[in-house]
Amino acid sequence: MVDQVLASDPPPGQGAAPPADRPLTDRPPGVPGVGRRVVGVLRRVAAAGLWAAVLAGLVYAWRWTDTPTDDIRAYLVYWLAGLVLPGTLVHRALRGSRGNLPEDLGYGAAVGLVLELAAWALATATGAQSALRWWPVPVVLLFLVVPRLWRHWRVREPRPLPLRWHLAMAVLLGLIICWAAAQWEDLPLPPADFAYYQDLMYHLGLVQELTRGMPFELPQVAGEALRYHYLSDAHMASASLVTGSHPATVLLRLWLVPVAATAAVVTAGLARDLAGRWWVGPVGAAAAYLGVPLTLGSPVSAGGGLALSFASPSQTYMLPLLMLLTGLCVDLVRGRGLGPAWVLPPVLALACTGAKSSALPPLIAGLGLAGLVAWVRARRFPWRVLLALATLLAAMAAGYRLFAGGGAGVLVLQFFGLIRHMDPYRETLGVDDPIEIGGLLPPGVAAADGSTGWHVALGILGFWLVLQLPRLAGLLVTVSRGGRGDPAAWLLGGAVVAGTTACWTLFHPSASQLYFFAAVMPFGAVLTGWLLAVARPPWPVLLTAAAGGAAAQLLVPPLAEPAETVPAWQSAMADTAWRVLALVGAAALLAVLLTVLFGGRAVAGSAPDRPARGRGRWVAVANAGVAAALVGASVAEGVDLTVQWIVDEPRPPAAAERLVTADEMRAALWLDGRAGADDVVATNVHCQPVRTYENCDARAFWVTGLGGRRALLESWGYSDAVVAEHGRDGRSYPLQPAPDPEVYALNQRVFTAPAAGDLARLRHEYGVRWLFADTRAGKVSPALSRLAPIRFTAGPVTIHELP
Structure with a gap:
């Protein structure tokens, strides 16, 4: 049953810090016992209704974006029961x-994701993919037949949460559903005339590959070993195998919200454990997954928007695993044993590494710092923390050997490298930067006269930090009375600092160093929520400050676009920074004045851990006001972007030459439905736009993605060999030539000047069975149909089968 709704938080040692709010009762003064039970039932019904509304909203969003009903039904059964x-x-x-x-179900979903990975690995290693759908059966049977495990079928020792928690979480998840629907609105399911973002088609090809048996290959370049953090794709492959839904439907619709919702519930639980107050959970989760950097009318954003990402499944999938692992680390640094839960850190750490290679390093740094703080504080060496640290390091090392590759090869040390992706630098000192990665500083900074380069770099860094204050202000917890002695605060704070430092000391040509910061965005948001709880000013203070921050973000007039000069950009960034500082000052002053107006009272029902007194008390109140204003502004901007995305006119279609036609997609889907699982296809489709020419952008990916089969040589833009050549001849890695010129020449010759010998070589030497010929991509000789029988034709595509 859904829990009773107005009880206190868990006692110490049972999943949370001591409750700070006075335990509430279901019975108002004078209400008899029968009335209390009636009120309790009504509140449980109301809570259940809120969660039912969330589920109904998700189903409506799926149907609104044309997701097949049978797929929705199958996926819900898979997610809930499987x-x-x-x-x-x-x-x-x-x-x-x-x-x-x-919370039990949210944490359970995160553990279920890990169990599924183990079952998937076993199934694909043994060729038993058809049996994957049955993996939950032995687990459930174990809990049915072993009497000692029966108690785990229900909530023992209920410690229910207030109805307001359920309401806040329902609103939060409803807004996440709206955000997801905004991503889906103009993204049709195939077949359609559409230009999918290339990374989505790349991931779709990986999903298709991971439904096959080990060892895995890079499907776009058959024969090359797959080295990538692909466990998010393994999850979607498992979902497709279990439900029977096409991988494209799983990727483009079904997987996103359940995983994001799991991350939100686990993050809310972590925030409640840290601060000891129920309301910090929804606030921290909202700041983590709805909030974005401040803008306040700035002509340029800070980058690093939402922690959630539709275009990067690996980033979103990593979040619930990382937050669950962090909760275990919090228990350890606070001196609590894990008992049988020690089995979780190594598998979660390996899963995090295999989901996103940038996830674990910041947490390891934070755990090391927290262990040091715990050692100094307790004057006893934290052996458990050391064991956890060794476990995470071992998992990261193992994950590097199993998964690392591709883009990791061009991640290099370069201080201020992030500015190379930001307009204030690109339009000024960086306008003539070469494509090459460069040295320890961005080329424009290194070449600037005098101290100009350093002034520009430090100015952009300061500007970025100011706009990211909603994720960074919570670091004040580590020096506040309520947090400076808590190793858990240093754990999260150390991780935030480490992620931020990596973001600003590394460079990647596609700005992938930002993922180090994206991994710790939820940590920063949770710390900011914790900062609100340190002072516990009256609720009207927090609500007024949050509303003021939201109003400032939404109503402040935009600044003019600056000229492409250093002084103009410095002036624009300074004006934005002054706006943010004015908001901070106003919020602090407002919080203090309103607290005085309310008699300086703390929130009713304060816990025995009394707030700071005197000047420290007012500093804490000012900090809480600032944090509330920053969270209000950040979440308001994130929600406003989602609303605009939904209500605005449909975005115009891509240029005709970039579109993949419905006929082309239909042909690829036909191949997916007819070819054998291990068949190999050769195609003349390599690039986007579709037509192939010298040094074109070799990131088409849709033939392997929609067609579901390995290709002799489709698109090589993300292959390890090509990524390593970034900058050669002044071209970025997607524009590099094919990694094996001989294979590329043979592949092209088969379509433009086919000969029986070449076709035989394809069939017997490379295992090619199908030819996917697209006249939009390049010339296709009429002689090909005489040498290889035609099996399917749709628009510009002809599919041939090699005997």
Whole structure:
């Protein structure tokens, strides 16, 4: 049953810090016992209704974006019965119940994702993919037949959360659904005349590949080993194998919201554990997954928008795993043992590394710092923390050997490298930067006269830090009375600093160093929520400050676009920074004045851990006001962007030459439905736009993505060999030539000047069975149809089969 709704937080040692709010009762003064039970039932019904509304909203969003009903039904059964149920049972067995059903199910879903990865690895290693759908059965049966495990079927020792928590989480998840629907609105399911973002088609090809058996290959370049953090794609491959839904439907629709919702619930649970107050959970999760950097009318954004990403499945999939792992680390640095839950850190750490290679390094840095703080504070060496640190390091090393490759090869040390992707530098000192990666400083900074380069670099860094204050202000917890002695605050704070430092000391030609910061955005948001709880000013103070921040973000007039000169950009950034500082000052002053107006009272029902007194008390109140204003502005901007995305006119289609036609997609889908699982296809489609020419952008990916089969040589833009050649001859890695010129020449010759010998070589030497010939991509000789029988034709595409 959904939990009772107005009880206190868990006691110490049972999943949370001591409750700071006075335990509430379901019975107002004078209400008899029968009335209390009636009120309790009504509140449980109301809470259940809120969660039902979230589920109904998700189903509506799927149907609104033309997701097939059968796929929706199958996916919901898969998610609830195949992930949440076994995961919840295992999590309760290892760590106990959270005391309330929603958090139990959220944490259970995160554990279910890890269990699914283990089942998928076993199935693909043994060729038993058809049996994958049955992996939850032995887990559930174990909890049915072993009497000792029966207790894990229910919430033992209920510690329910207030109805307001359920309402806040329902609103948060509803807004996440709206954000997802905004991504789907103009993204049709295939076949359609559409130009998909190339990374989505790349991931779709990986999803298709991971439904096959080990060892895995890079499907766009058959025969090359797959080295990539692909576990998000493994999750979607598992979902497709279990539900029978096409991988494109899973990727483009079904997987996103359940995983994001899991991350939100686990993050809210972590925030509640840290601060000891129920309301910090929804606030921290909202700041983490709805908030974006401030703009306040700035002509340029800071980059690093939402922690959630539709275009980067690996980033979103990593979040619930990382937050669950962080919760375990929090228990350790606070001196709590894990007991049987020690089995979770190594598997979660390996899963995080395999999901996103940038996830684990900041957490390792934070854990090391927290262990040092715990050692100094307790004057006893934290052996458990050391063991956890060794576990995470070993998992990262193993993950590097198993998964690392591709873009990681061009991630280099370069201080201020991020500015090379920002307009204030690109339009000024960086306007003539070469494509090559460069040295320890961006080329324009290194070549600037005098101290100009340093002034520009430091100015952009300061500007970026100011706009990221909603994710960074929470670092004040580490020096506040309520947090400076808590190693958990240093754990998250150290991770935030490490992620930020990596973002600004590394360079990647596609700005992938930002993912180090994206991994710690939720940590920063949780710390900011914790900062609100340190002072506990009256609720009207926090709500007024948050509303003021939101109003400032939404109503302040935009600044004019600056000229492309250093002084103009410095002036524009300074004006934005002054706006942010004015908001900070106004919020601090308003918080202090309103607290005085309310008599300096703390929130009713304060816990025994009394707030700071005297000047420290007012500093804490000012900090809380600033944090509330920053969260209000950040979330308001994120929600406003989503609303605009939904209500604005449909975005215009891509240029005709970039579109992949419905006929081309239909042909690829035909291939997916007819070819054998291990068949290899040769195609003349390599680039975007579709037509192939010398040094074109070799990132088409849709033949392998929609066609579902390995290609002899489709698109090589993300292959390890080509990525390593970034900058050669002044071209970025997607514009580099094919990695094997001989194979490329043979592949092209088969379509333009086919000969029986070349076709035989394809069939017997490279295992090619199908030819996917597209006249939009290049010349296709009429002689090909005489040498290889035609099996399907759609628009410009003809599919041939080699005997």
